[in-house]
Amino acid sequence: MATNDFLPFGTGAGANVLSQAVWAALATRANGFQNGVADPQPVNKALRQAAFVAAMIGQFTADYGGDALDNGDLPTFEANFKAALAAWIASGSSPIDLSSYVLRAGDTMTGLFAAPAGFKTASRALTTAATLTPADFGKFISLSSGSTFTTTFPTPVSNGSGLFTVFNNSGVAQTVSTPAGAFLGPGASSATTESVPAGSVYRYESDGSNWIRSVASNAPNALPKLSFIQTTQTWTRAAGATKAFVIAHGPGAAGGGDPSGAGSAGGSGGGSGGWAMSLLDISSTSSALVTISAGGTGISGSTGGDGAGNTSFGSLVVAGPGSGGRPGSGSSSIPGGLPGTGITGQILGNGNPGATCFWASPDAGANGGPGLFGGAGRGGCDDGGSFPAVAGTLGSGGGGADASDGSSGAGANGGGGWCLVWEF
Template sequence: MRRQMVYSGQIPLETDLLHTNRDVMIALGFFAQAILGTTTCVDGLACTPTSPASMTVNVAPGSIYAVAAVDDASYSSLAADTTHSILKQGLLYDSAAFALTAPATVGYAINYLIQGTFSEVDGGSTVLPYYNSSNPAVAWSGPSNSGAAQHTTRTGTLSLSTKAGTAATSGTQTTPSADAGYVPLWVVTVAYGATSISSGNIVVHPNAPFINPKLFGLLSSITGFVAKAGDTMTGLLAGTAFRAAKGAPANNAAAVGYGFGGDGDTGLFAMTGTGNDDTTELSILFNAVRKMSFRSDGRATVAADPTAAMDVATKQYVDAKGVAGIQFITATGTYTPTAGTVAALVFAQGAGGGGGGPATTGTLGAGGGGGGGALAVALVTSPTSTTVTIGAGGAGSNTAAGSAGGSTSFGTAAVAGGGAGGLVGFNDGTGLFYSSGGVGGTATAGTVQLKGAPGTAAANVAPGTGGAGLFGTGGGVHGMVSPGTPRSPGAGVNGGGGGGAEDSQTGGTGGNGCVLIIEFK
């Protein structure tokens, strides 16, 4: 990096300051190029409907990074430098609004392209005071007292514009190509008769160059998963999105807090929270009922999301951040990579064990809960079609121990065993009945191998609950009924163990296994 030198007693020149500005810009440009490369890329610029909805969309502030000449025009007293090029930053300081029009033909639709380009603009034009050697007490107005205005700033900007496609029968309309020098960002589809635009009408252009936050390296560095408050995982960075849930779906309205290592400085991600049946339990559940994304300040935001499917905003985020696809597999079959996938992070969840039953029908004994299935995590590079085997949940029993859950596997890269069945209740000789919960499953293949949570033991006439898996909860009992009437045990969900049974009931079935695959492009 070049640094300008001045000396004590020297008469400073305007070029000293101009060179300082240019040299810092060049240094930052090379630094940005070392991180981002030389291909034009953008950040921010979320495109959203107005509120209340209208025929206008808003594009949030953001930035563009593009290779350009150091200065394609003279910079005050410095000559233009078009010989050397660097990566430059252009900013959109304020949100931009674009009003769109529906096609006039019934049954037609039109695609609008929102595109962006880097440019430099000289601004801040004003008449500057100049030194008057003949009368220093009275400054000149402009150079040589000409009164001419001069620019005072050169700003890298991100300019946005819309480009309308050709209206056509809905479903056949095409998106126009970006103009020369522009990059495509968003596609907004407007159908005949539309009076407002919703988030479902807005998608990321498939060639939009949004900056990839290096999720590939991030997710490959994960060394553990949260099982309870205080547990940590490493390698999480700002900008990474997951779907997460606190405890059982019926309790996910409880407040949840997320942070980095408590003080925000350790680099570890800690989960805390209360309000579940078990106040120490806090699981990450992909494809579940909450979604969470990190902010740049190291904290996380959590939004209610009552559906299991990814919403449009989450899909836009995933598309923009280098994720080729997300597959959640719940039936044995063959995994086929999404087009463009270069690596996949695989989470294989073993099945839960079945709940145990009482020693004999008609007794007050109670069985233990089934164990949760194990979790195996593997990073697969250059994935190909792979056999996926989903373990079946173990069957609950009436007068015996529950059956063990089956093993879930993704080829040979990730193999997660099922949890053991809950044990049968027995009489301790004093008229009281007890039993143990089934142990959690064990993984036998995978970069990360985590043992499943055990089922809880039964005590006297209170059945045990099933151990939870990463993607689902263990079964419990479905509430108290009238005295003398046994409660029905619950089934496990996505690898969770089945609940234990009491009296004449049959233990809950363990949850089948599942496989989550996050694909990177």
């Protein structure tokens, strides 16, 4: 058993010491004993108080940490006292709950306090492919590289509550992978791999079977994302997006031409394209071909060209083209081109027909049919001056032509199709 040299003084029965009340009121206690013969009772009281505390500290040190020797070796006494404190806390004897306190030396946890399951204080910076282990649970994982690499997590199976915070501190997207289960949660891939966008902070926690992902901070302006597409191209899902609201609008048709010698009636307007809308679950759709068809082309003195084809978002949202306006006539009214229709989607709508050019009306072509967002082409008028027909925009129909007497003219072109994709 360890030795304690620090013993109590004046603690025996009938010890020659002042009572506590007298000691507390004694003026000499504040200023100390002066020159002369000291009264033994107050001296003994002072000595007993100091020795009493020293004896307690020495005995505590001896009980839990090692010898408490009166040999002038202060560093050893201090070390043994610290060891006694640590051993006492580790024994569970402390009446204070210290479980939330940890000591740190840099990024490494030290001391005798047990951290909660899965908790560590360290961080880890990665610049190349690496495989994390359960020893990394709780760490802040920083991915820093100019090129993409894959960080593999440990299996989530039987590792419930294991967690990582992943910061993509690079200018390119990085990949994380799991050998079992999948990445689940809002915007997660529902697969064994997923992309972490540049600048994003993702948190992953195991439920014992899968990695549940939450977004602590996403890349600036990544979501929601709005795309207005007017040329055929491959759409790629924005990182973190799980839904998309899609509108597909078919192309408009050209207005009808005005034949030579047709008299007072110009060509009728071209019909606008149809449209289709859908709210899509894109969590498992990484890309889709968006096909945009051109508007119909005006033909001199003849029926305007139909829209060139369907507008489509993959096969999920499809809208058809409008039909061309008819050529003018000197003896009858000319109906406008027919509208396109919605083909595939949750909400389908027809476009608008081109305007009719009435016989014996003022010498002018008729307007095209407006699209979902307007944009109809105006009919031409050559009576007293040259005012050609105007092309349609945004899937609307082109205006019908009205040429000078004795000549022929072409209706204006229809507007090309378009597709709007709003990801969130």
